[in-house]
Amino acid sequence: MSTGPNRIMDEFAKLMTDAAGAAQGVRREIETAFNAHAERWLNSLDIVKREEFEAVREMAIKARDENEALLARIEVLETRLSSKSK
Template sequence: MSTGPNRIMDEFAKLMTDAAGAAQGVRKEMETAFHSQAERWLNSMDLVKREEFEAVREMAIKARDENDALLRRIEALEAKLAEKGA
C-alpha cells in the first residue's frame, strides 16, 4: 500500500482520469444535443438531403437527354417529309 507523496500522486492521477472521463461524456452529450438541434433547424428549413438532390438531378439529366434525342428524331422526320413534299 502506498503512503505519503506517492499516495497523493495516485489519488491525483485517479482524480484527473475521472475528470477526463467526465469531460469526454459532457463533450459527447453536447455533440449529440448540437446535432439534434441542427437537424431540427435544417428540417424546419425544408431542405433536401444531398442523396435526394443527386437522384433528382440524375433524373433531370436523363430526361433532358431523352428530350434532345426525340427532338433530333422529329427534325429528321420533318426533313424527310419536306423532301417528299418538294
C-alpha cells in the same frame, strides 16, 4: 498500500483520469444534443439534402438528353415526310 506523497499523487492521477472520462462523456452528450437540434432546425427550413439534389439533377440531365434525342428524331422524320410530300 502506498503512503505519503506517492499515495497523494496516485489519488490525484486517479481523480484526473476520472475527470477526463467524465468530461468526454459530457462532450459526447453535448455533441449529440447539438446535432439533434441542428438537424431539427435544418428540417424545419425545408432544405433539400445533397443526395436528393444530386439524384434530381441526374434525372434532369437524363431527361434533357432524351428530349434532345427525340427532337433530333422528329427533325429527321419531318424532313423525310416533307420530301415524300413533294
